[in-house]
Amino acid sequence: MAKTVSFPEGTQVPCHVGVIMDGNGRWAKKRGLPRKFGHREGAKTFREITRHAKRCGISYITYYAFSTENWKRPKDEVDAIMELFEKYLDEVRDFIEENIRVRFIGDRTMLSENLQRKMASVEEDSKDFDSMTLVLAINYGGQDDIVHSCRQLAEMVKKGELEPEDITADMLESRLYTEDIPPCDLVIRPSGEQRLSNFLIWQAAYAEFYYTNILWPDFKGEDLEKAVIAYSERNRRFGGV
């Protein structure tokens, strides 16, 4: 499916969109349901929005699905989220049919072996696809990402392969979990919160932010389009004039 959403003339569609999928718990609470029902509904939204992002002509879409801090939640909620990942990773295979590449960022070593296996296999099977890249941040933290990169540089220094004064931002950047993925242009956060919560802190250094009070399970394709149009109306200066 090619780009099918027609934006007003001159609209600049962001190359890389980051989405903080927030508000699942409140969505369920409003309906008197346990929080896990909100996560289940949020997973449906994720599928719809991914397809819509492709129609919008977005090249990379990164979803914050589970943060390094989310382990603090009650065990039954964490277990329910992990179960959903297992189920949805099977369904993520549908995206492969749409020529979408799937990648994961974050520390996988804390995840179940079964989940890690599924992640590796989806990544392998979709690695040549290029209509869009879908990035899932699972056990991801922006601070952990930077530490993980710095450790690799420190190892090089220790082995005598690198002098500390030769370390550059590019070297650090290319060792982040996002490796060769371009910087994030637009961060969308639903649910009314206006913070980054340790999402792509390095990669979003010059991102535009779009906030909406809509809870993630209620977020629709047209809300994504509104965010793209709002982004396009911003004046990005990158420190220049």
Ligand code: IPE
């Ligand atoms: C986001 O929704 C999903 C995850 C963090 C896994 P929340 O569960 O944070 O929903 P609220 O913020 O409590 O409504």
Ligand code: IPE
């Ligand atoms: C951010 O949402 C993490 C994800 C959406 C995965 P949180 O709900 O965990 O963030 P805080 O706690 O409100 O900052």
Ligand code: MG
């Ligand atoms: Mg939340």
